[in-house]
Amino acid sequence: MLALPGELRLYWREGNKFTTSQVVIAASDAEPACQGALQVSRVLREAGWAEDAVRIVRHTPDHDLGRISSYARELAASLGREFPAWPIDLNASGGTKVMSFGFLGAFAGLGDAWYCDTHHDLLEPLGGGEPLSLPPDMLRLSDLLQMQGYRVVADPTWGADFALAAAARAFLTEHLACSAAQLGGFFGYVNRLTREVLPKTRPDGMVIRPFQSEIVAERPLFANHHQLAWAFEQAGIWHWDGDCHFAFGSETLTRYAGGGWLEEWVWLTLAGLQADGLIPDGHWGTNVRIDAEGAPEGTGNELDAALVWRNQLLVLECKTGVQITTEGGSQAILNRLDSLRRHVGGAMGETWLLTARRLHPGTGSAARERARAYRIRLIEPEQLADLRSDIEHWMHLDEASPARS
Secondary structure: OOOOOOOEEEEEEEOOEEEEEEEEEEOOOOHHHHHHHHHHHHHHHHOOOOHHHEEEEOOOOOOOHHHHHHHHHHHHHHHHHHOOOOOEEEEOOOOOHHHHHHHHHHOOOOOOEEEEEOOOOEEEEOOOOOOEEOOOOOOOHHHHHHHOOEEEEEOOOOOHHHHHHHHHOHHHHHHHHHOHHHOHHHHHHHHHHHHHHOOEEOOOOOEEEOOOOEEEOOOOOOHHHHHHHHHHHHOOOEEEOOOOEEEEOOHHHHHHHHHHHHHHHHHHHHHHHHHOOOOOOOOEEEEEEEEEOOOOOOOOEEEEEEEEEOOEEEEEEEEOOHHHHOHHHHHHHHHHHHHHHHHHHOOOOEEEEEEOOOOOOOHHHHHHHHHHHOOEEEEOHHHHHHHHHHHHHHOOOOOOOOOEO
């Protein structure tokens, strides 16, 4: 099977069974094509393919139909001599349109030709016949990241201590998410407390102020938030004297109070989908740290949450601070997410920005417009309670596939 630039797979046919024997990756001289070919070969070898079972053929023309057709005919003849009587299937999904057209003509009659339509979840036979549905769970999170040139450095999604703690305080997390639109003042108050007690570090990572568990606030908490403050105490997040003194249980609990609860809301939502059998294990993660292949250590990114389904990546970023409500803050956040979407998610990737802070008129409208321009979906406080149904809709769980698997 040939993908441009992609794979030319040679099969040994035994009855109706096909056993892949060789993978030949045809790549043009364009830098993205060369990098993509190397990445595909690396992923296949790491998946267990023998070194001599995967190869790259270079200098594939990417324009001029005559040159492309001539090159493809020579390649087909060469492979035919090397593997006589073996069928050669063509995957015409990648490369330019004129490359696909040239290779289709050259490899006609040597095997089947296919087009992988990821957007519509279909594998289309180019010689006629019914399309096949792509399995929605074909790629795991680590598989898709590998194909995009990233490796997982750390994945604490199912850390035992975290999972137990998140489940124990799920009632509080759900209340914060479902009432976020009315809790802006409370979030601002708590975020100021946590900024003062959490460690402060320099850009090089050196700690210049260690964690301080206790703090006396400059003013008392508003009376209408007292009940919620006591709920934090009952959940073990802090000890509160009913006035201005707060003593946090740990640095981890402080981070929960300062915004980590929103990431936990996403974790609870995705874990619930897995518990209900709607997402297999390995297809999602939270607080996943990734590095680009070959990048210096410590230069990677952290994904607050990510889900792979239908061979596409959904990245969810969580923000509870006031920065999203300011002109400069929202611009910086959206610029970073736009870069993350393009590099990690690829052409079919999608990014959602979840915020617990209500956007003000003026700056809020600008942030919404920027998000739309960057193709980033903004999930505002009023929408947090519907996160599960939004994810189910993105997964197309409410649609029946028209094709057969």
